[in-house]
Amino acid sequence: MYGFEALTFNIHGGYLEAIVRGYRSGLLTAADYNNLCQCETLDDIKMHLSATEYGPYLQNEPSPLHTTTIVEKCTLKLVDEYKHMLAQATEPLSTFLEYITYGHMIDNVVLIVTGTLHERDVQELLEKCHPLGMFDSIATLAVAQNMRELYRLVLVDTPLAPYFSECITSEDLDDMNIEIMRNTLYKAYLEDFYRFCQKLGGATAEIMSDLLAFEADRRAVNITINSIGTELTRDDRRKLYSNFGLLYPYGHEELAVCEDIDQVRAAMEKYPPYQSIFSKLSYGESQMLDKAFYEEEVKRLCLAFEQQFHYGVFFAYMRLREQEIRNLMWISECVAQNQKSRVHDSVVFIF
Amino acid sequence: MQSSENGVESRNEVAEGEQHILNFLDSVDSYLILMDSLSSALRQGWLELASARHSMGASRVNCALFDLKSHHASTTVQVNNDLPHFKLCKWASSDDPEKYSEEGKFEEDELFQNKSDGPRHRHQELQEKRTEEGGASPVGTDNQIQKLFLQAQKERFKTLSMFGTLVSPKLRATQLSFETALEMLVEISNTRASLLHAYDQVQKDRTNPK
Numbered sequence: 018m019y020g021f022e023a024l025t026f027n028i029h030g031g032y033l034e035a036i037v038r039g040y041r042s043g044l045l046t047a048a049d050y051n052n053l054c055q056c057e058t059l060d061d062i063k064m065h066l067s068a069t070e071y072g073p074y075l076q077n078e079p080s081p082l083h084t085t086t087i088v089e090k091c092t093l094k095l096v097d098e099y100k101h102m103l104a105q106a107t108e109p110l111s112t113f114l115e116y117i118t119y120g121h122m123i124d125n126v127v128l129i130v131t132g133t134l135h136e137r138d139v140q141e142l143l144e145k146c147h148p149l150g151m152f153d154s155i156a157t158l159a160v161a162q163n164m165r166e167l168y169r170l171v172l173v174d175t176p177l178a179p180y181f182s183e184c185i186t187s188e189d190l191d192d193m194n195i196e197i198m199r200n201t202l203y204k205a206y207l208e209d210f211y212r213f214c215q216k217l218g219g220a221t222a223e224i225m226s227d228l229l230a231f232e233a234d235r236r237a238v239n240i241t242i243n244s245i246g247t248e249l250t251r252d253d254r255r256k257l258y259s260n261f262g263l264l265y266p267y268g269h270e271e272l273a274v275c276e277d278i279d280q281v282r283a284a285m286e287k288y289p290p291y292q293s294i295f296s297k298l299s300y301g302e303s304q305m306l307d308k309a310f311y312e313e314e315v316k317r318l319c320l321a322f323e324q325q326f327h328y329g330v331f332f333a334y335m336r337l338r339e340q341e342i343r344n345l346m347w348i349s350e351c352v353a354q355n356q357k358s359r360v361h362d363s364v365v366f367i368f
Numbered sequence: 369m370q371s372s373e374n375g376v377e378s379r380n381e382v383a384e385g386e387q388h389i390l391n392f393l394d395s396v397d398s399y400l401i402l403m404d405s406l407s408s409a410l411r412q413g414w415l416e417l418a419s420a421r422h423s424m425g426a427s428r429v430n431c432a433l434f435d436l437k438s439h440h441a442s443t444t445v446q447v448n449n450d451l452p453h454f455k456l457c458k459w460a461s462s463d464d465p466e467k468y469s470e471e472g473k474f475e476e477d478e479l480f481q482n483k484s485d486g487p488r489h490r491h492q493e494l495q496e497k498r499t500e501e502g503g504a505s506p507v508g509t510d511n512q513i514q515k516l517f518l519q520a521q522k523e524r525f526k527t528l529s530m531f532g533t534l535v536s537p538k539l540r541a542t543q544l545s546f547e548t549a550l551e552m553l554v555e556i557s558n559t560r561a562s563l564l565h566a567y568d569q570v571q572k573d574r575t576n577p578k
Contacts (some may be wrong), residue, residue, distance in 0.1 A: 088426065125429045135435040135530060145432045192529040201535070243534040247525060303537050307423045343422055350418035359415060363422050 022219050022326035034325070036105075037334050040098055041322060042102050043070040043152055045341055046368050054360045062087065062349055070094065084349040091345055095338045096148045102331065104147050113328045116210045117335050119176055121150030123206060126177065127199045129158040134190055163189050164198060180205035193248070200240060200257040207233055207259050220327035228317060230331060233262035234291070235310050241272045242303055242344060263288055278303045309321065311365045315340055319367065329365055388569040395563035402559055406552045413545030420539040428531060429539065435530045442523050445554060451565070452558040456551060459523035 026034075043055075049069060056062045059082040063075050065086075072107040075091040103114050125146040132142040139159045146155070154171050161167040166179045167190075180202045190198075207229060215223035237258045244254050255273040259265070264272065264285075271284035279300060294309045314336070321333035344364045351360040421429040446455040528535055528543055 064470040085426075128427045128432070131532070132432050135433060136437050137432055137434075141432050145427065145430055145489065147427060193533050199532070208391075239536075243536060246521070247533060252492075304541075307536075307538075324443065334440060346426075347418070347422050348414075350422075352419065354411070354414055356411070356415050363419065 022079050026326035029052070029157075030110055030326070030328070033102055033105055033110065033332060036102060037330050038322070041330075041334050041337070043071060044367050047366050050344065050348075050364060052364060053345070054357065054364070056348075056352050059084065059087065059349060059353055061350060062345075066345075073302055075268065080190070082354055083344060088342060088346045091342045092148065095342065098338075099149060099335065110215070110328060110331070113217070113221075114331060117211060117332055118149045119206050119210070120203065121147040122152060122175070123150070123180075123202045125200065126158060126167075126172070126202075127149040127195060129155060130161070130190060130198075131192075131195055133159040134192075134195070147219060161190070177202065177206075179209065189265060197253065197257070200236075203236070204257060204259050207236070208261065211259075211261055214328075217328065220324060221329055222328035224321050224324065224327055225332065228321065228329065229315060230262040231314060233259035234264045234268075235314070237262070237264055237269060237272055238281065238285065238306075238310075241275055242278060242306070246279060262299070263290065305362075308363055308365060310342060311343075315365050315367055340365055341367060385573040388566060388573055392484075392566035394569050395559060395566045399556065399559045399563055402552055406549055406556060409545055409549040409552060413542055413549060416538055416542040416545055420536055420542055423538050424531075428535075433530055442527055443550065451561060453561045454554050454557045456554040458547070458551075459496045459520040463491045489509070 028347045049065070050064050053062055056065060060080055063078065063082055066072060066075055071091055071094055074094050075087065078086055078090065099114070099118075103111060105193070106114055120327070128146060129139070129142050139156055142159075143156060151174050154174065157171045158167065161170055164181070168178070172178055172181060182205075211226065211229045211233075214229065215222050217225075240254065240257050251273050255269060258269045258272070268284060269289065272281065275281045275284060282295050282298070285295050288312075294306075294313055297309045298305055315345050316334040318340075321327075321329040348360055349356055358361075417429070443456065443458045446457060447453060448455065523542060524540070525533075526546075528539060531539060
C-alpha cells in the first residue's frame, strides 16, 4: 500500500514538512476564537489578533477597520507562507503546491470574465482577485468575447489550458455559459489533481484521494442544491459532477434528478459518511449544510497531520488556513453588524 | 328644539374630532411597527448576505460584479395623487408588458412562509385587518396566481444571475429579505402620508373648534 516513504521522503521534502507542521501550530485555537467572539468592535478583533501570527499584517492598518481589510491581510499571510514553501520545493512537490492554487485561478478567471460582461473596470476586478490565483496575462481576459478567444488569447499559456478542452465553444459569454464554464473547469481540475496524486502513489495518493473525493462529493451536493429551480437541465447538471468520489456513479444518478433538499437528503443518507452530516439538519433545511460539510472537512484535514512523509499535509494546511480566514470573516461580520448571537452559526473550530 | 339639535350637532363634531385623533394615533402606531419591521428585515438581510458571502466565497459575492449595463427596472413605484400615494409594481418582466398589481403581490406573499415573529407578525395582522376593512379580496384564479408566482421567480433568478446562475439558497434568502424591506418602505411611505393627513385633520379640529 505505502511506498516506504520513510526511507526517502526527508531527502527532498523533510525540511518543508517540518516548516508546514510549524505553520500548523500557529493556527488559532478554541481559546482564541472564544476571545474573538467576545469582541465588541473590529478594533478589538485587531487587538486580539495582534497577539497571534496575524499581528504583523494588521498592526499598520488604520481605524476604522473594515471586515474586508481583515480578510485581505490574513490572506496575505497565507500567500507569504505559500510562496516561501513553493520557492523551497523541488519536483514533484512544487507541482503539487501549484495544483493547490488552480481553484483560485479558475475563480479569478470567472471573476474577470463576469465583471467584463457587466462592463466593470478591469483594475477594479483585479483588486478583487485572490492573490493565490494570479497569473501574468490575467488582465488580458477582458478582451475575449467568447470561450474560444478566451482560450486562444490568454489561457493557452496557463496551467488551466488542458481543462478547457471540454468547454471551448464559439458561443458568446453569458451568465449561464460562464457558470457552466466555471463548474466544467473545476471538474476537470479536480480530476486532473486526483490523477496526479494517484501517480505520486504511496501515502500521498491514499490521503489525497480521500480529501479530493470528499471535495468532489461536496461539490456535487452544492451544484444540486444551487441548481434546484433553475434552468439547468438534469443532463447538464450530471455533466458538472466529477467522475470520482464516493457518490460516483450511482449517487450522481440520484442527485441529478433531485428537485428539492429532502430528495438530496434521501440520496445522500445512503452513504454512511454523509449520513452523519445530514443527521445534523432538520427536514427541509439547508442553511446549516455548509457548516456541517466544513466541520467534516476540517476533521479529515486534521487527520492528515497524524501521518508523516506525504504531501497531504501541505494541502491540509492550506485548506485549514482558508477555513480560519473564513471564520475570521464571519466573526468580523457578526461583530460589525452587532449580531454576536449568530457568531456560532458558521464558525468551525479547528482544534 | 333648536338647542337639542345644536347639542346633537356638537356631540357629532366632538365624536368626529375624537375619531380624527384615533386615526392619527393608529397611523403613528402602524408607522412605528413598520419602522421596527423594516429594521429587522434589513438586519436579517445584511446578515444573510454575509452568510452567502461566507458560503460562496468573496470572489462570487462582491460589488465588482454589479451589472453596469443599462437594463430594464424589474421593480417600479407608481406615484398617485390619491391615497395610497405609492404603489409597488414588483418583478415586471422586460419581455411581458403586463405588470403586477398590488393585489397580485398580496397573493404572492401568501405563498411564502413567514420567517420571523414579533413585529413582522404584528405587521401581518395589520395588513389582514386593512384588507378586511377595505373589503378588498385577493383577485385572480389559482392558475393566475401560480403564473404570477412563476413569473416573479423567473425575474428573481434573472436579477440574481449577476452573481452567477448557480447561487446558494442563502443568497436567495437575502434577496427575499431585501425585497420584504422594499415592500415595507413603500408601506411606510403610504402610512406616513396617512399619518400626515390625520395630523392635518387633528390640527384643523384644534384651530377651528366648533
